[in-house]
Amino acid sequence: MDNRIEHVLNELKTSLGLKKFVLHTYSLSQEVSAFGGFDILLSADWLPPAVEIPEEDDLLPDGTVSVRYSLRYQQLLLATTQGERSFAEALATSEEQFIQWTEQQTGLDFEDDFILTNRSETAIEGAVIHNGIPVQTDGFLELEWDESGRLLFCTLPLVVTKQFEEVPFSLTLEAIESLVREQLTPIRLPIEDEARFADYFAIDEVFITQDRTVLPYFTEEQSAEFSSNVLQWQTSSKYEVNQQTIHPLLRELSPDEAYSVLAHPENRITDETVQRCVQSATAFLSAKLPEESGEWEVYRILQQPNSIEVVCRKIDETAGPLRRKLVLMLHKDTYELLNFLDSIEMAQLFEGFTQALVQTISQEEAFELMVDYITLDPRYVYHQSSGIYKLCGLLDAEECVDAVTGELKQLNDL
Template sequence: MLTSFYIDGEFPNEEQIEWEPFALTPDKYEPLAKDQCQLLELPHQEQEKWLPIFGIEEVFLTNDAKRTIPFTFTEDGSSFVALDKVLRWDSPLDGGFERKEIDLSSEVTLDTVLANAPHPDTFPLSDDEMATCEREILRFMRIVYPEESGKRRLTGLHLKDGYIKAEIKRVEDAKSTLDIKINLLIERKTLTAVNYFDQDKLFAAFRHFTEAGEPVVSLEEAFEKLRGYLKVDPVYVYDSEKDRYIMCGKVDNKYGVNAVTGEVMTLNEMG
């Protein structure tokens, strides 16, 4: 006997969607895919070494092929606020940062359901909230990362089950490095930081790996090898500029090219 059933996600109504036929053809999306082709240094755990790999970063291309919407902008739908602010301060703060237990469950009471009350995450961040968050992020950085002034940037804020998640990346966003970031959770009720996760600590396990070899394959050669593996799927994506869902092509490629050997390999072989 079925005792429960639910579907999780964002469900736009008809008025929020700009219906149109998919119009992207290879002559429109291949130049964009080439621009997305990057040289990354990725860890190969079995070989215990870093490999220089050309790969194509996943992105959404609008149906008119005039602009892109980064994949990360759509992970939390309309709640994501893109930012690009370098975090600077003059002096550190004394004291420590105490991590608090967080609750990311999406449970609601029966009364809330019967009242058809909107989820807190459906209320967009106000200007005052964002300004307070930026001050709280600086306070956190001055305590936990006191020597990192000018070396980190705030790239986005998004809502997550009653929390505001701040995404903090390194300023030197070189394409030859992994996209490592700090995710800082700020309680929305109090606008105070309660917990964080630093991906740099996760990748610390790879620091003894052998350094990557010098690339000999050019970007043009790598893209020609990857061209046949390109995948572009039609999908409706939330566009914060229009506050509507628009037709896009999801440009993706599950393969990469070893920049030393020229070998084409699936990216999941890197495990």
């Protein structure tokens, strides 16, 4: 075993009370990080003492402890026990001691950096805060243990810096009204029990910085390029696609491969990358859909661990499961098309549904109906470009407006 990995596994074994356990399997995989670039995840399974080692396809025996650990940020993310009984050593005898254990694992201080939001005799849930304001984190804080103080389950938030934007929260809905209006967009949703589609106006959930920059709700998308390049061609191409199997995003890596990624974890999209992706997308669509020049755009480009993901979508179609999209997977060095996914396959699930009625409510009217239900709550959000947590407003609304009747509805009920 690689000495670097062995050291980490030994530390995890001690911190989780697994001294008598036997390491069964471990693996290394690469994923897009919410903090920019890539992270390497170490996954491991420990078997409780005196159990028979399972065959490859067998279920793990009760008492097995499975973990996920961030090698880049050197923190435990998840630990879970198979079944309802733990054979590990006790970690604590009280809630206070489990809070101290959480502080040791995360580097966060109770009450200053995190608070409890729910508790029982053998479990706690919490949230990360700064100056009393919630911090958008990669992961939740939750611990569960048995009556003897043995850990049954934990998931820990990852906070990668103590640098926060120290400014008062000054955003108001009135001050950013133009931005709020831009986030109120139409969406077409299936009403399954009526076998029809309906159009609504809903708020796109986003973060807005103090300087009025809009950040995507999913922090890892800050690494993506949202280009909106219209794809046009004069003649169709004879581009042939030799579809290849794409290694899964969590493809197992060797230790040397993993530490090579950690040495250069960046995944920013350059101008040259955008240009090459647009060229590949144009060549592919002009062959697949030669009559649809000017009807498609490159919406998003994101560097995945083993490929570049290019999302193309039909222009001027309403958002929702029926909006036509093509997801292209390109070779990360040559930009050759390796494979693609077509959303038309999802649309076939709704074959026979009645199309949406003609929209009669304008976006302006929908905004006036929605304005009292739109919220803007302070949140600290990691900003990849600056490497700090910025104070933002979380723009959201639980309601939406029926684009035909003007009726307000709860999004969660649709």
